[in-house]
Amino acid sequence: MNKLEFLEKRKSVRNYKNKQLSAEDKRNLLSMLEAPNLLGEIPGYELVFIEDGPRAAIKLEGFAGYSGVMIEAPHYIAVFAEKKCINMRKSAYEVEDIVLKMMAMEVGSCWISIKDSDSAKVAMGWTDKAELIALVALGYPKEENYFSKLFSNLQHPLINPLKEGYANLNLETKNGMPLREETSSFVYLDTWGNSTGYGELVRRGIDKVYHYLKYAPSWGNRQPWKFIIDKDDIILCIHEDEKLGRINECLDAGIAMYYFKVAMEGHGLRGEWHFDGLDLDYGVPDDYWVAGRFAL
Numbered sequence: 001m002n003k004l005e006f007l008e009k010r011k012s013v014r015n016y017k018n019k020q021l022s023a024e025d026k027r028n029l030l031s032m033l034e035a036p037n038l039l040g041e042i043p044g045y046e047l048v049f050i051e052d053g054p055r056a057a058i059k060l061e062g063f064a065g066y067s068g069v070m071i072e073a074p075h076y077i078a079v080f081a082e083k084k085c086i087n088m089r090k091s092a093y094e095v096e097d098i099v100l101k102m103m104a105m106e107v108g109s110c111w112i113s114i115k116d117s118d119s120a121k122v123a124m125g126w127t128d129k130a131e132l133i134a135l136v137a138l139g140y141p142k143e144e145n146y147f148s149k150l151f152s153n154l155q156h157p158l159i160n161p162l163k164e165g166y167a168n169l170n171l172e173t174k175n176g177m178p179l180r181e182e183t184s185s186f187v188y189l190d191t192w193g194n195s196t197g198y199g200e201l202v203r204r205g206i207d208k209v210y211h212y213l214k215y216a217p218s219w220g221n222r223q224p225w226k227f228i229i230d231k232d233d234i235i236l237c238i239h240e241d242e243k244l245g246r247i248n249e250c251l252d253a254g255i256a257m258y259y260f261k262v263a264m265e266g267h268g269l270r271g272e273w274h275f276d277g278l279d280l281d282y283g284v285p286d287d288y289w290v291a292g293r294f295a296l
């Protein structure tokens with residue numbers, strides 16, 4: 001299985017077997033949590049493995065999850081970083097790498113947003129740590145053969161994100177599967193709004209890169225990305241939405257950056273994300289902000 005297939009097939013898991021990770025899977029996961037960062041130093045960044053998921057879910061209820069509704073799971077990873085957008089973008093990039101590696105171990109996961117970091121930290125005795133910016137639920141999916149179904153393309157797993165407690169959230173789905181935008185609708189050439197046809201992306205040899213990108217997870221499946229191709233630079237813009245707050249916007253941005261980098265590498269295109277030089281005038285509207293510049 002190559003990394004690109006993981007990008008395309010990854011799905012959030014919200015129903016887990018009542019079973020702890022095996023000793024081997026736990027060892028592998030802990031070594032991933034301690035591995036050096038891909039993007040270097042991130043102030044306050046820390047990943048904490050929560051062994052007793054059911055107990056944590058009770059303590060964190062009301063403080064994390066959509067509308068404060070926790071996803072019950074055998075374990076969680078708690079993600080901390082100093083509360084600056086650049087730290088959150090980088091942290092999300094690091095954590096999404098772990099999420100995909102867990103998938104290769106057949107461990108399911110789901111990002112969980114934080115509603116009230118301070119209360120969650122008090123409830124869990126984490127008051128010495130930086131901002132709690134996200135949790136990731138993890139464990140073995142409840143549905144039998146979940147991963148082989150996911151990869152077979154023959155039968156989709158029974159995923160239904162619209163469960164009780166999410167009544168006010170419009171997660172766009174069809175037959176229980178998250179809907180995805182048309183690729184060419186989120187890629188512009190040179191300036192905001194100058195839509196590329198799909199043919200133009202094919203001509204530049206980057207059509208497939210954006211194809212993978214649209215499978216990146218995002219808060220409420222809002223798929224908040226737009227890309228502006230500026231010669232050899234690709235500019236990532238993220239939709240601002242007061243409903244979810246800046247932290248989740250920054251996490252969505254970091255995840256998209258990770259997906260983009262892996263998709264580019266998968267097509268033999270090397271480059272790096274930069275967090276500076278973002279103030280160029282591309283005509284980006286007020287409800288979007290520039291999150292990064294990928295330089296080939």
Ligand SMILES: Cc1cc2nc3c(=O)[nH]c(=O)nc-3n(C[C@H](O)[C@H](O)[C@H](O)COP(=O)(O)O)c2cc1C
Binds near residue numbers: 064
């Ligand atoms: C920053 C972030 C926060 C999220 N928070 C939650 C959450 O609190 N509860 C939840 O059920 N899903 C959460 N999700 C998962 C998204 O709803 C999910 O990724 C999206 O609907 C797309 O579905 P998929 O991951 O199955 O492709 C979150 C995702 C991201 C990226």
